[in-house]
Amino acid sequence: MDTLTELTCFHCGDTCTDRTIILEDKHFCCGGCKSVYLLLNRNNLDHYYCLNTTPGSAMRAVQPEQFRFLEEPAIARRLITFSNKEQSQATFYLPGIHCSSCLWLLEHLGRIHEAILDSRVNFAAKELSVSFLHNSISLKEVAELLTAIGYEPYITTEEAEAKPATTYSARKAAYKLGITGFCFANIMLISFPEYLGLEAFAAPQLATFFRYVNLLLALPVVGYGAREFFTNAWYSFRQRYINIDAPIALAITVTFSRSVYEILSGTGAGYLDSMSGIVFFMLLGRTLQNRTYSTLRFNRDYQSYFPVAVTVLQGEQETVRSIKEIEADDRLLLHHQEVVPTDCILSKGQAEIDYSFITGEEAPEQVAIGGLIYAGGKVNGAGIEVIAVKAFSQNSFTRLWNNEIFSAGKSDRKSLSEHISRYFSLCVLLIATAAWCYWQYTDPAYAWNAFTAVLIVACPCALLLTTTFTYGHLIRHFSESGFFVKNARTLEQMAIADCIAFDKTGTITETRGGAAEAAYLDWTADEKNAILSLLSQSAHPLSKAICQTFPGFRKHAVKHYQELAGKGIEGIVEGRRIRAGSAQYVQAPGTATTDSNVWISVEGVIKAHFRFANNLRSGIQELLHRLRSYKMILLSGDNESSKARMQQLFPQGTALYYQCSPQQKLERIQALQNQGHKVLMVGDGLNDAGALQQSDAGIAVMQDSFTFSPACDAIIQAGQTRNLDRYLKMARQSRRLILGGFGYSLLFNLAGLFFAVSGELSPMIAAILMPASSFGIMMIAYTGVKIITRKKA
Amino acid sequence: MIVIIFLLSASLLVALFFLGAYLWSVCSGQFDDDYAPAHRIFFEDSNNNDTAHNNEK
Incomplete structure (x- = not known):
């Protein structure tokens, strides 16, 4: 960019292009932003602009029949x-x-x-x-x-059902946390005299009273607060594998039963304080980690991509009908920018269908009357009339979603903590049994004491705490910067990924084409008209961009028009043979640059050369350079026209696959996984949906909050894509942080084990070890994530 | 001795009262949105000023 000072829109803050609108002393990037400003100004709502600078969202063209x-x-x-x-x-x-x-x-x-x-x-x-x-x-x-005024409501067919569940679970977590916290704090307080060893001798009745109150307070902790650990453990038990909750549930059960036994038999005070503390901290960690973004939906299915309803023609009458009720042979009226709801045949008008979201193909497809239009395409230009061939439920689009990968889900993949917890649990059980055997021979009175004490002390809650707190902090930090991660499992997968698959259209490149810049221009007025006539025949984005640069020309008829995919176009206008396309095709002295170039020749003489500011996302080139330690592949649904450019962009030897169907993308990912790679998929379109789901971590690129994003594990704002490597690095570092935190808590566990095995685990020692390790872990997680994320800035 | 038991019960009751208040506040949706109410407070003033300003005109 040559401009030194960039003008930004007063309303939305976007950079103003050459078509800036100036009103009073304010600049606007488009008419939409200006009209919002005028509307607010008229109604004395200017205060809107005083609260924040450029608060508006970039305006989108409003369709008259949209709602x-x-x-x-x-x-x-x-x-x-x-x-x-x-x-x-x-x-x-x-x-x-x-x-x-x-x-x-x-x-x-x-x-x-x-x-x-x-x-x-x-x-x-x-x-x-x-x-x-x-x-x-x-x-x-x-x-x-x-x-x-710039706040377009988002209405989909699935809207109504999804909502109540999220608020409900957030409140439930708050209830649990409140009640458990209340019980934990009071139990701690009441146990205090016990730690100091005053009660048992001085006032036995008082001590007994305290213990029973504690027992009463511990009931909601076990029965209500810790219930999710029991249900998760039971679930994992039925699935025949051990998850992190299983040993925790065991530890809680053992601690609680032993405490009940001690209190009822009057032999001791039990470990209710440690137990309720552990439950409280674990719930705290889970709440922090699971804080859901109620505004983002990760599991949208294809139906939310389609409009809620379409206009159906019955005779001359237009009616609006819900999309699910569309039958074959219905006549539909589709407006500009509307999504084609089902497979149709064009019956009236000239259609230009943009399939870029479905197939990744950049150039829109021209359809003549009688031609087939597939579900999911977007109508460009004037409205068209079509006849539905299939009912909505049977359109070609749903086929992809019938793939089993969408129903399988990813929950069955093991996380780091589950791997560790399996060995951990086994070790703990072995030590407990060993201690039991030892005491059985030396002093049987201590045997059960030692056995249960080991299980109490060695509860892997520290492991759970480390992961939940670290990932919880990290997820929150990421979401503040525009990267929304669905869950901790995704972060773990990001940390161990060694292969990244990219989609091209919409991910590497931006969907809107760059502006045409004339590098060489030597045409007469006649030639100009002829050339533009030829270019106006083509639907290729580059041809269109050139035509837009020169509005108003006299159109001539074009004969013998032909288009060679990935090369260029050719035709005869006014008896002159004109070619437009790549340097090679037009036989121009080509210079290799990463920009797109179009050369135009008339009768074999070069007349014009246009360069296009490349429509790569800003920072992508640097990103790919920084990511070169990863194995990368490109999976594009587009044709091979951009292959040369992509080859320069990616490190040498990167596999570039073009014209992939959604199914092929999915299979490529599968093939890589079978070779033992952990694959990260970055994509945006619906054609990536299968690949995103198949990959170990699927990241969807989101242009703005309106854009539909396919089901995925994480959503990244388009502008943040350039920082992907930083996010990956932070995920890796946090994994190390977790291992560190785990090592730290292991020290406490070992100290506790020493007391436990020797049969002398007093409630006070447990009550010192437990908070020390929990607080330590929380501090490590908090400061660690702070340090990791600060390095970024 | 009895007085300690009495005091403990009283303190527990007070704590239970606060727990109840907390549960009620969660139930009535006060924690559902932690942004809007905090910022809404600032608007009322400027809003009134605006209308007062308009009335003067």
Whole structure:
């Protein structure tokens, strides 16, 4: 870029291009942003811009018929939470909510339209509930108003069902934590006299009273707080493998039974304090780690990619029908940018279908009347009329999702802590039995004492604490910087991955093409018209970009037009043979650069040379360089036109696969896994969905919060893709941190074991060892992650 | 001696009261959104100023 000072849009903060709109002293990147500003300005809502700089989201073109489906009562009912004669209340999910300005604006909607009585934002869920007079403003108009100010509601068919579960589980975790914390703190307090050894001699009744109160307080800890450990352990037991929860459940059971026995028989105070402490800390760690992003959905299925409803023509009448009710032979009306719901035949209009999300192919496909259009394509240009060939449920698109990989899930893959816990549990059992045998011969009175003490002390809760706290902190840090990881397992897979598979379109390159820049231009007005006539025939993004640079030319008829994929186009205009394409094709003195180049010749003489600012994502080149220690492959659904460029981009010897179907992508990943590689997949389109699911960790690149992302393990904001190597490095370092923390806690375990085996584990020693190790681990995790993430900056 | 038992019970009751308050607050959804209420506080003032300002006009 030559510009020294970059102008940014007053509304959304995007860099202003040459088409900047200037109003008063403010710059806007597009008409959309300006119109939002004017709307807010008119309604005295400028305060929006005072709270934060550039609070708006980049505007997207609003389609006039976009929310027509909200007129359909069945669909509207899903959004409306309350309704009486005059007013209704509806809840919208607005992914665009991101700052206090959003909050302020959305809660002052009443100033824009007086029929809106009240609006309330739930920031965490990115939800807005609006009360409005439905006689003055319809639900559809509310949705359009929201879209007009830059907050487009996201409405899908699956919306209604998914919601309540997440808030419910978050609250449940809060209940558990509160009750367990309460019991733990009180048990600790009541046990205190016991540690000092005062009670048993001075006041035996008081000591007994204290112990029984403790027992009472421990009941909710075991029965309610620790229930998930028991259920998980039982589940793993039935699946015939040992997960981390199994030995923990065992330790809790043993500790609790021995404590109950000691208290009831009056022989001791038990270890209820240590036990409830452990349960509390483990729950704390789990809550921290499992803090879900209620606004992000990792497991969307293909249905959410499709629109909620489409316009169906019956005779001359247009009706809106839910997408699931589309039958074969229905006549559908599709507008610009709408997704084709099912396989259809074009019956009216000229269609240009963009399959880039489905296949990765960059150039849109031209379809003539009678041609087949596949489900999932996006309509470009004017509206078209089509006849459905298949019902929605049977379209070609669903085939990919019938692959078993989608139902299998990944939960069966072992995590690090589970690997360790297996050996750990075995060791502990061996030591416990050995201690038992030893005491059986020397002093049988101590045998059970020592056996249970070993199990109590050697509870692998430290291991669980280390992983949950470390990963919990890391996940939170990542999400702050725009990288959303689904769970800790994904981080573990990222740490051990040795192979990265990239998708091309949308991942390495940006979907929108760069602007054309004329490097050499020597054409007469006549030639210009002829050349542009030829280029306007092609749907290739580069041809289009050139045509857009020169608006307004006289169009001539093109004869003998032909297009050679990956090379160029050729045709005869006004008796002159014109070629446009790569240097090789046009026979130009080619210079190898990473940019895309288009040469144009008239009758064999070079007349023009256009260079395109390459549409690589910024920072990708450097990223690939930094990632060269990994084995990399490229899986593209596009044709081979960009092969030369990609070869320069990737390290030598990188396998580049083109024209992969979604199934082939999946199989390539599978093949690598069979060779023993741990594969990380980075992709964005639906054609990567299978590969993302098959890979050990699938990362979806998300352009903005609106874009549909396929099911994956992590979502990365497009702008953060360049930092992928840093994220991987941090994941690796945190794995080392966990091993370190585990080693630290092992010291305490060994010290405890020494007491346990010798049969002298007093409640006080346990009560000192337990918090010391837990707090130590939390500190290691916290400071460790702080250090790891600070290195980045 | 009895007084310690009494005191302990009293302290537990007080603690239970706070636990109840906490559970109620979770139940009523006060922890569902930790961003909006905190920021909403700041708006009310500026909102009033705005309207006052507008009324003057």
